[in-house]
Amino acid sequence: MSKRDYYDVLGVSRTAEVTEIKTAYRKLAIKFHPDKNPGDKEAEDKFKEAAEAYEILSNSEKRARYDQFGHAGNSASGYGGGGMNMDDIFSQFGDIFGGGNPFESFFGGGGGRSGGRRVQRGTNLRIKVKLTLEEIAKGVEKKVKVNKQVVCHTCSGTGAKDKSSYHTCNTCGGSGSVRRVTNTILGQMQTTSTCPTCNGEGVEITAKCTTCKGDGLERGEETISINIPAGVSEGMQLSMSGKGNAAPRGGIPGDLIILVEEVPHESLKRDGINVIYDLYINFADAALGTSVEIPTIDGKAKIKIDPGTQGGKILRLKGKGLPEVNSYHKGDQLVYVNVWTPKTVSKEEKELLEKLKGSANFKPQPGKSEKSFFERIKEYFE
Ligand SMILES: [Zn+2]
Numbered sequence: 229m230s231k232r233d234y235y236d237v238l239g240v241s242r243t244a245e246v247t248e249i250k251t252a253y254r255k256l257a258i259k260f261h262p263d264k265n266p267g268d269k270e271a272e273d274k275f276k277e278a279a280e281a282y283e284i285l286s287n288s289e290k291r292a293r294y295d296q297f298g299h300a301g302n303s304a305s306g307y308g309g310g311g312m313n314m315d316d317i318f319s320q321f322g323d324i325f326g327g328g329n330p331f332e333s334f335f336g337g338g339g340g341r342s343g344g345r346r347v348q349r350g351t352n353l354r355i356k357v358k359l360t361l362e363e364i365a366k367g368v369e370k371k372v373k374v375n376k377q378v379v380c381h382t383c384s385g386t387g388a389k390d391k392s393s394y395h396t397c398n399t400c401g402g403s404g405s406v407r408r409v410t411n412t413i414l415g416q417m418q419t420t421s422t423c424p425t426c427n428g429e430g431v432e433i434t435a436k437c438t439t440c441k442g443d444g445l446e447r448g449e450e451t452i453s454i455n456i457p458a459g460v461s462e463g464m465q466l467s468m469s470g471k472g473n474a475a476p477r478g479g480i481p482g483d484l485i486i487l488v489e490e491v492p493h494e495s496l497k498r499d500g501i502n503v504i505y506d507l508y509i510n511f512a513d514a515a516l517g518t519s520v521e522i523p524t525i526d527g528k529a530k531i532k533i534d535p536g537t538q539g540g541k542i543l544r545l546k547g548k549g550l551p552e553v554n555s556y557h558k559g560d561q562l563v564y565v566n567v568w569t570p571k572t573v574s575k576e577e578k579e580l581l582e583k584l585k586g587s588a589n590f591k592p593q594p595g596k597s598e599k600s601f602f603e604r605i606k607e608y609f610e
């Protein structure tokens with residue numbers, strides 16, 4: 229279908245001012261409004277065509293593109309192809325009709341277009357999930373029993389006592405909305421509003437379910453299996469759509485919001501995607517070198533301590549940290565080497581230390597190979 233010129237559609241000149249364009253569109257929108265022309269496909273097409281022309285010509289950038297390139301100029305924004313959808317068109321109206329929008333009742337005052345049945349939504353449910361560092365490292369499936377509002381088992385969520393007390397609303401015929409003709413400044417208009425009998429739900433209940441007293445809900449438990457991705461951290465929120473509280477009378481259930489809590493590890497500390505371990509070795513091992521077993525997230529690991537290791541050295545175990553969420557990138561484990569100084573010494577130990585104290589090798593002689601505190605810190609953050 230080839231498109232008509234937007235200026236022709238609105239019946240304005242190529243030099244028309246925005247106010248003129250607005251007035252022209254307002255007239256067409258009222259003339260071809262679907263609620264004024266029910267079932268008239270041609271009117272609907274004209275309504276859409278006018279809305280699209282207005283959308284482009286009322287925007288100086290889009291209008292300039294259109295003037296220069298024709299319909300192709302705005303094809304990237306979707307108007308070159310399939311045109312606008314009804315929701316887009318209706319959302320324009322606040323702009324062109326201002327506060328005194330005569331179409332207000334068509335759209336239920338901003339809550340979307342009325343006409344469809346009103347569907348209630350269940351509330352969101354919040355839970356906390358405690359995770360160990362090991363679980364965070366690999367990701368985990370947690371089965372959690374939650375206490376929540378569930379669909380009433382007696383009435384299957386309908387809220388009715390039995391089949392005979394549940395039927396389609398007579399006032400609106402089940403559509404949830406009623407139409408009436410009103411006089412407005414723009415002439416006689418047919419307006420749609422929420423059905424007062426069923427409150428827009430489309431069904432009428434003559435006798436309520438005694439278990440739930442009509443709302444179709446009861447307290448219950450559900451065991452929900454939650455897939456926690458690897459790399460999450462304290463305070464992060466995950467959400468599972470539709471796993472929250474059930475909605476009254478068969479509506480859409482709310483979401484389950486899962487708040488992540490970290491259980492502190494007994495010997496490892498988390499720092500972003502890195503894991504820190506504070507290692508203490510004795511002075512003799514630092515001088516002579518040794519190999520020690522340390523904890524990591526994947527279990528124990530053996531590391532080598534070189535002879536002559538100074539306290540404050542940081543060893544880096546590549547890839548032994550935590551993964552980033554939704555990424556293959558992994559952090560490291562950093563081993564901070566502390567040389568333990570005895571807090572008390574026996575008489576014999578004291579004598580030995582006194583002897584060693586005078587030895588030339590025991591005099592601190594920091595050389596070029598010894599990294600300064602600041603260099604170590606810098607290296608750590610790299
Ligand atoms: Zn009704």
Ligand SMILES: [Zn+2]
Nearest residue numbers: 380383437440
């Ligand atoms: Zn019930």
